[in-house]
Amino acid sequence: MAATIKDVAKKAEVSPSTVSRVIANNPRISQDTHEKVRKAMKELGYHPNAMARGLVKQKSQTIGLFISTSAELALSNPFFVEAIRGIGSVIQKHGYSLLLHSIEDEKDAERACLSLLRQKKVDGVVLSTSRVNDKLISKLQTEGYPFVVIGRPVPGLSINWVNNDNIKAAYEATEYLLKLGHQQIAMISGPEDLVVSMDRAKGYKMALQSYGLPFRQEYLKSGPFTQVFGQEAMKHLLSLEQPPTAVLVADDLMAFGAMETLKTRNLSIPGDMSIVGFNDSPLASFIHPALTSVNLNIYELGTQAAKLLMEIVEKPGHNASQRVIPTQLIIRESCGSPGKGGDTLKASCV
Amino acid sequence: MAATIKDVAKKAEVSPSTVSRVIANNPRISQDTHEKVRKAMKELGYHPNAMARGLVKQKSQTIGLFISTSAELALSNPFFVEAIRGIGSVIQKHGYSLLLHSIEDEKDAERACLSLLRQKKVDGVVLSTSRVNDKLISKLQTEGYPFVVIGRPVPGLSINWVNNDNIKAAYEATEYLLKLGHQQIAMISGPEDLVVSMDRAKGYKMALQSYGLPFRQEYLKSGPFTQVFGQEAMKHLLSLEQPPTAVLVADDLMAFGAMETLKTRNLSIPGDMSIVGFNDSPLASFIHPALTSVNLNIYELGTQAAKLLMEIVEKPGHNASQRVIPTQLIIRESCGSPGKGGDTLKASCV
DNA sequence: AAATGTTGTGCAATCGTTTTCGCAAAGTAT
DNA sequence: ATACTTTGCGAAAACGATTGCACAACATTT
Numbered sequence: 001m002a003a004t005i006k007d008v009a010k011k012a013e014v015s016p017s018t019v020s021r022v023i024a025n026n027p028r029i030s031q032d033t034h035e036k037v038r039k040a041m042k043e044l045g046y047h048p049n050a051m052a053r054g055l056v057k058q059k060s061q062t063i064g065l066f067i068s069t070s071a072e073l074a075l076s077n078p079f080f081v082e083a084i085r086g087i088g089s090v091i092q093k094h095g096y097s098l099l100l101h102s103i104e105d106e107k108d109a110e111r112a113c114l115s116l117l118r119q120k121k122v123d124g125v126v127l128s129t130s131r132v133n134d135k136l137i138s139k140l141q142t143e144g145y146p147f148v149v150i151g152r153p154v155p156g157l158s159i160n161w162v163n164n165d166n167i168k169a170a171y172e173a174t175e176y177l178l179k180l181g182h183q184q185i186a187m188i189s190g191p192e193d194l195v196v197s198m199d200r201a202k203g204y205k206m207a208l209q210s211y212g213l214p215f216r217q218e219y220l221k222s223g224p225f226t227q228v229f230g231q232e233a234m235k236h237l238l239s240l241e242q243p244p245t246a247v248l249v250a251d252d253l254m255a256f257g258a259m260e261t262l263k264t265r266n267l268s269i270p271g272d273m274s275i276v277g278f279n280d281s282p283l284a285s286f287i288h289p290a291l292t293s294v295n296l297n298i299y300e301l302g303t304q305a306a307k308l309l310m311e312i313v314e315k316p317g318h319n320a321s322q323r324v325i326p327t328q329l330i331i332r333e334s335c336g337s338p339g340k341g342g343d344t345l346k347a348s349c350v
Numbered sequence: 351m352a353a354t355i356k357d358v359a360k361k362a363e364v365s366p367s368t369v370s371r372v373i374a375n376n377p378r379i380s381q382d383t384h385e386k387v388r389k390a391m392k393e394l395g396y397h398p399n400a401m402a403r404g405l406v407k408q409k410s411q412t413i414g415l416f417i418s419t420s421a422e423l424a425l426s427n428p429f430f431v432e433a434i435r436g437i438g439s440v441i442q443k444h445g446y447s448l449l450l451h452s453i454e455d456e457k458d459a460e461r462a463c464l465s466l467l468r469q470k471k472v473d474g475v476v477l478s479t480s481r482v483n484d485k486l487i488s489k490l491q492t493e494g495y496p497f498v499v500i501g502r503p504v505p506g507l508s509i510n511w512v513n514n515d516n517i518k519a520a521y522e523a524t525e526y527l528l529k530l531g532h533q534q535i536a537m538i539s540g541p542e543d544l545v546v547s548m549d550r551a552k553g554y555k556m557a558l559q560s561y562g563l564p565f566r567q568e569y570l571k572s573g574p575f576t577q578v579f580g581q582e583a584m585k586h587l588l589s590l591e592q593p594p595t596a597v598l599v600a601d602d603l604m605a606f607g608a609m610e611t612l613k614t615r616n617l618s619i620p621g622d623m624s625i626v627g628f629n630d631s632p633l634a635s636f637i638h639p640a641l642t643s644v645n646l647n648i649y650e651l652g653t654q655a656a657k658l659l660m661e662i663v664e665k666p667g668h669n670a671s672q673r674v675i676p677t678q679l680i681i682r683e684s685c686g687s688p689g690k691g692g693d694t695l696k697a698s699c700v
Numbered sequence: 701a702a703a704t705g706t707t708g709t710g711c712a713a714t715c716g717t718t719t720t721c722g723c724a725a726a727g728t729a730t
Numbered sequence: 731a732t733a734c735t736t737t738g739c740g741a742a743a744a745c746g747a748t749t750g751c752a753c754a755a756c757a758t759t760t
Contacts, residue, residue, distance in 0.1 A: 002468065002470075004715090004716055004717085005716060005717060005718095006716080014739075014740085015739070015740045015741075016716090016717080016718090016740090017718080017719080017739070017740060017741080017742095018738085018739060018740075020717070020718055020719080021718095021719095021738095021739085023717095023718095024718085028736095028737065028738060028739080029737095029738070029739085030737080030738060030739090033738080033739080045468075047465065047468035047469050048469065048716080048717070049405070049469060049470050049715085049716050049717065050410075050469040050470055050471045051401045051402075051404040051405045051410060051470055051471075051715085051716080051717090052401075052405050052715070052716030052717040052718090052745090053716080053717050053718075054401040054717090054745095055399070055401045055402050055405055055715090055716080055717070055718095055744095055745045055746065055747085056716090056717055056718045056719080056744070056745045057717085057718070057745085058745075060400075060401060062449070062471075065450075069431050069434065069435050080430070080431055081419050081430055081431070084419065084450065084452055085419050085452055088450070088451070088452050092462075097449050097451070097466070097471060098449065098450050098451070099412070099447050099448065099449055099450075100415075100434065100438070100448050100449075100450040101438070101447070101448070102434055102435055102438050112442075115397065116447070118352060118395075118397035119397050119398065119399065119400040120352075120399050120400055120401055121400045121401075121412070121447060227636070256636065283633060286577070286606065354745090354746055354747080355746065355747060355748095356746080356747095364709075364710085365709070365710045365711080366710090366746090366747080366748090367709075367710060367711080367712095367748080367749075368708085368709060368710075369747095370747070370748055370749080371708095371709085371748090371749095373747095373748095374748085378706095378707065378708060378709085379707095379708070379709085380707080380708060380709090383708080383709085398746085398747070399745085399746050399747065400747095401745085401746080401747090402715090402745070402746030402747035402748090403746080403747050403748075404715095404747090405714095405715045405716065405717085405745090405746080405747070405748095406714070406715045406746085406747055406748045406749085407715085407747085407748070408715075
């Protein structure tokens with residue numbers, strides 16, 4: 001039987017209210033009783049019951065995180081860990097805990113999320129699911145639950161989110177290739193219905209345009225974020241009558257696939273083809289040639305999301321706000337100037 | 351203001367007790383009132399308050415997961431995700447939620463873990479931290495909290511754990527190399543103070559012994575689970591007057607490092623050196639040559655840990671028990687018979 | 701017909717806190 | 731010395747459920 005506040009009260013010869021007040025550091029408590037009570041708490045090993053406290057305060061001091069852990073994301077799941085670390089680090093400082101629900105299918109996620117909120121097991125949630133699930137979002141909104149979505153802007157609605165500026169990131173990456181002198185730049189993009197894919201494609205197109213280059217439909221291949229799609233897409237690009245000399249790939253995993261087909265065809269990177277990826281996964285620096293990739297600052301994405309949520313949860317009536325987290329192009333070895341087809345790799349593999 | 355049980359009671363024209371009983375599916379409730387109450391619940395969008403319920407039932411229906419997410423594990427963190435998925439899938443079926451605490455330093459983990467339990471925010475915990483922290487374990491034990499440790503046997507103490515049979519796994523991997531005809535087999539192992547390292551080293555030694563081969567101290571290098579240590583260790587092995595023809599590496603990440611030094615020295619894998627790793631990380635099949643590695647069944651590790659914990663939590667007085675999860679050696683391309691030093695890789699890199 | 705058992709429900713206590721209100725004692729201003 | 735204000739603390743009412751006990755109403759046995 002764990003000690004309750006009453007036990008402490010008895011031991012310290014005060015009322016439970018007083019004990020409660022010393023816990024809350026209420027200034028109306030005298031130094032004397034304060035010490036007396038603290039001492040009693042120590043001696044009894046007292047820890048306030050979170051549920052009892054939550055019941056009266058109407059707060060669970062817990063926030064929920066809903067995040068996809070689907071197998072297809074297995075490789076890019078530094079996202080997962082980094083986001084969790086980021087979120088965890090800030091909410092812990094606020095005395096909150098993290099309830100994690102890994103979502104397999106959308107329907108389940110929706111039920112679980114609403115249920116947890118309505119049961120008051122969590123005070124708010126952060127959502128990170130690339131798939132658009134507007135039903136959940138609008139329900140959260142109409143029911144007035146605190147939430148922030150991470151990694152996906154939801155245009156139009158005034159909700160809280162944090163995201164990278166994918167348009168800008170893709171723009172900069174493309175610009176980097178352009179400045180290297182490339183004129184034929186292709187893009188291997190993600191699923192067309194994902195906002196992140198659309199944004200990255202948009203940034204790519206904008207960069208081409210700013211530099212007076214035409215956008216060619218056959219240079220843009222969209223498909224799933226998988227290694228095999230990367231392979232396929234690269235094969236397709238190589239089969240064009242005028243293959244590109246550089247390609248922007250919307251995900252490192254796809255980029256690895258693309259690199260693989262280049263290598264099996266004995267084409268050199270970056271000699272014959274420059275590649276830039278997205279996500280800066282741990283493998284990027286690891287593979288040979290090391291992949292130039294745009295770093296998304298996922299940890300930061302997590303911390304900012306959490307900070308935002310804390311604000312909303314702690315002072316309701318907070319206005320919707322958005323934060324965009326900067327990205328960095330991490331330059332490694334996979335890009336060079338065009339027209340050096342003869343180069344072969346020195347340190348060729350891992 | 352969310353509806354409470356009283357609101358439902360009023361609407362259904364019954365007492366709160368009755369509503370509670372229909373929620374609990376108490377058989378003493380008539381079909382009639384059952385429907386009446388259900389209807390009222392639907393109409394009001396009623397969801398029982400988890401904290402109120404938890405308060406009286408003395409259960410939070412939540413379990414805590416304490417797991418290291420240190421940066422050094424970034425690459426091998428499929429562990430993280432897989433374990434979470436496994437645990438989540440079983441506890442969700444039992445109506446539990448998962449409270450995740452990612453631990454950065456040991457001291458903090460201990461405080462947090464005990465605090466969560468004493469506050470009754472969680473009904474039990476699963477611990478997965480490679481570092482031995484016996485203080486926490488013994489406290490958990492003396493305070494009688496339900497817990498299971500995953501990925502680490504704690505010899506001597508009768509506590510609940512699930513783990514791989516690392517001795518056997520290493521034995522089998524070594525045996526595989528032996529059967530391939532290798533006589534000089536080295537091992538690159540993890541930190542010496544980790545049980546997992548000790549076990550894997552032991553299995554390696556046992557296999558050598560069974561096949562009548564001597565154990566040579568200079569063939570066993572221990573160090574951190576990092577890529578750079580893998581590189582170093584391999585350099586050292588290559589510098590021996592009689593270098594090994596095969597090496598068992600206690601972690602894929604280290605194995606990748608080892609492979610890298612081989613490649614920069616233009617040694618072929620498996621022509622000049624066979625390599626087998628541990629963990630079967632997603633990269634293993636991805637790298638060239640694809641790495642033969644022992645798969646730990648982490649998802650299964652997670653589900654079994656969770657099942658065990660559910661048993662303990664639901665029926666206390668449960669006896670301590672242990673489960674060992676089988677491993678599989680996943681054979682890919684990084685091993686061959688010795689003495690084919692001239693071979694070069696066909697598809698050499700990624 | 702009386703005694704007994706079964707069904708279906710409500711009352712009230714309880715879980716362990718926080719918090720409003722009230723009130724004495726002590727301090728300060730008039 | 732009187733009238734306020736401040737300080738320090740306790741009593742009791744929440745918070746929203748569950749559950750043991752009581753007790754009708756009805757059914758079944760003897």
